[in-house]
Amino acid sequence: MVIYWLLGENPIIWYLSSIAFESTHMNAFDPAKRRNFLKKASLGSLAALLGTEIVFALPKNYLPVALENDPQTLFGKHKDLILRNNLPWNVESPAHLLDDNVTPDEKMFIRNNGLVPETIDVAAWTLTINGEGVRREKSYTLAELKSKFPRHTYHLVLECGGNGRSEFYPPAEGNQWEVGAVSCAEWTGVRLKDILDDVGIKSNAVYVGYHGADLHLSRDASKEAISRGIPIAKALEEETLLAYQMNGKDIPLVHGHPLRLIASGFPASVSGKWITALSVRDRVHDGEKMAPPSYSIPCDPVQPGTEVPKENMCIIEKMPVKSLITYPKSGAMIKDKTLLSIRGHAWTGETKVSKAEYSIDFGATWTPCRLQQAKNRYAWQDFEAKVSFPQKGYYEVWVKATDNTGESQPMLTPGWNPKGYLNNACHRIAIKVV
Ligand SMILES: Nc1nc2c(c(=O)[nH]1)N[C@H]1C(S)=C(S)[C@@H](COP(=O)(O)O)O[C@H]1N2
Numbered sequence: 001m002v003i004y005w006l007l008g009e010n011p012i013i014w015y016l017s018s019i020a021f022e023s024t025h026m027n028a029f030d031p032a033k034r035r036n037f038l039k040k041a042s043l044g045s046l047a048a049l050l051g052t053e054i055v056f057a058l059p060k061n062y063l064p065v066a067l068e069n070d071p072q073t074l075f076g077k078h079k080d081l082i083l084r085n086n087l088p089w090n091v092e093s094p095a096h097l098l099d100d101n102v103t104p105d106e107k108m109f110i111r112n113n114g115l116v117p118e119t120i121d122v123a124a125w126t127l128t129i130n131g132e133g134v135r136r137e138k139s140y141t142l143a144e145l146k147s148k149f150p151r152h153t154y155h156l157v158l159e160c161g162g163n164g165r166s167e168f169y170p171p172a173e174g175n176q177w178e179v180g181a182v183s184c185a186e187w188t189g190v191r192l193k194d195i196l197d198d199v200g201i202k203s204n205a206v207y208v209g210y211h212g213a214d215l216h217l218s219r220d221a222s223k224e225a226i227s228r229g230i231p232i233a234k235a236l237e238e239e240t241l242l243a244y245q246m247n248g249k250d251i252p253l254v255h256g257h258p259l260r261l262i263a264s265g266f267p268a269s270v271s272g273k274w275i276t277a278l279s280v281r282d283r284v285h286d287g288e289k290m291a292p293p294s295y296s297i298p299c300d301p302v303q304p305g306t307e308v309p310k311e312n313m314c315i316i317e318k319m320p321v322k323s324l325i326t327y328p329k330s331g332a333m334i335k336d337k338t339l340l341s342i343r344g345h346a347w348t349g350e351t352k353v354s355k356a357e358y359s360i361d362f363g364a365t366w367t368p369c370r371l372q373q374a375k376n377r378y379a380w381q382d383f384e385a386k387v388s389f390p391q392k393g394y395y396e397v398w399v400k401a402t403d404n405t406g407e408s409q410p411m412l413t414p415g416w417n418p419k420g421y422l423n424n425a426c427h428r429i430a431i432k433v434v
């Protein structure tokens with residue numbers, strides 16, 4: 001099937017609906033497609049979808065509520081986001097929807113380990129700072145946090161440690177993320193450092209662990225869904241925030257309303273949502289999913305498929321340099337002798353990205369892209385280039401970023417590890433010149 005794409009002067013003339021490297025999205029779970037389908041479906045097929053009889057006839061045009069629980073209806077997500085799991089909710093964005101410099105709420109991936117809190121009492125919400133490393137344990141209301149401490153705004157990348165997991169072989173269990181478990185939104189809040197100054201931290205403080213309000217999947221209140229943390233040096237960085245706003249508004253519920261830790265540059269699992277308490281620890285925090293193999297990789301490289309003893313695993317800290325081509329969508333076709341505009345973003349857990357290059361010959365030669373400066377540290381940097389092709393035919397456009405330490409992206413999936421973290425291989429898109 002051919003879809004026509006008419007964007008004024010744009011050289012892209014159409015996209016093939018399925019072409020190499022377009023992911024095999026689970027269309028059966030695509031909310032929009034599902035809804036359209038449901039509108040046309042007979043009661044009999046609805047019953048099949050529900051897995052049970054519909055005893056009383058539904059009024060005309062009514063959909064069973066049970067089938068309305070999708071990320072679009074529940075969380076206002078874009079209809080083309082990809083559902084990876086619904087218990088817990090894990091939803092990915094396709095690369096071409098991440099084209100904005102600031103990721104809008106509706107295109108932002110969702111990663112949950114437990115259940116999204118059902119009700120949030122903003123007026124009664126408190127943040128407690130406790131642990132072996134604090135001088136005076138203290139609690140703050142949201143109003144106190146907002147009035148007592150200066151407000152700061154940064155553009156900050158959140159990338160799931162498992163982004164790109166689907167490429168590892170042998171496969172790693174967990175959400176089979178392709179490339180879209182990453183976002184860069186504008187976060188506003190108070191610096192964690194200012195709060196830690198206010199409570200006073202002792203010289204034994206080495207780590208800050210978070211506690212959130214989300215329930216464990218079992219609904220057992222004595223268990224935590226996740227409780228990770230960051231070394232004290234990371235906690236004291238200027239960009240480490242306790243955020244109460246995202247993109248100029250209250251944080252959406254699914255992204256951590258009313259208070260979220262943001263420690264960009266590390267795997268996003270340290271950026272705790274629905275924060276009720278932070279513990280300043282005198283040891284590496286030992287909360288849920290801190291211990292290997294969670295968010296850990298072999299300290300030394302291993303042969304793919306190796307079983308790695310826990311004591312040989314190291315907790316992931318800085319995320320590696322990476323980039324994403326967000327325009328055009330993979331599968332674009334252009335007319336011969338026209339230039340193709342490409343663009344996307346590059347980011348790193350280090351200080352900054354210094355170079356982005358593209359290749360149309362599978363990495364044999366590389367040409368620099370135009371690379372923007374970051375808005376601030378840990379913001380992604382936009383790149384763009386105008387690509388010319390020597391003749392008609394099938395091409396792949398690859399992009400490779402290099403950071404200020406000289407580290408660059410590998411072309412193949414790097415460093416196999418048991419849980420499939422840190423795949424920062426170059427992103428590539430398919431292009432046909434016709
Ligand atoms: N309280 C809490 N915080 C959490 C999580 C969670 O399950 N519960 N998931 C973490 C993980 S693994 C990721 S990748 C990010 C995802 O953030 P997002 O859903 O806002 O995109 O949140 C992190 N913070």
Ligand SMILES: [Mo]
Pocket residue numbers: 111159160161162268269
């Ligand atoms: Mo994650």
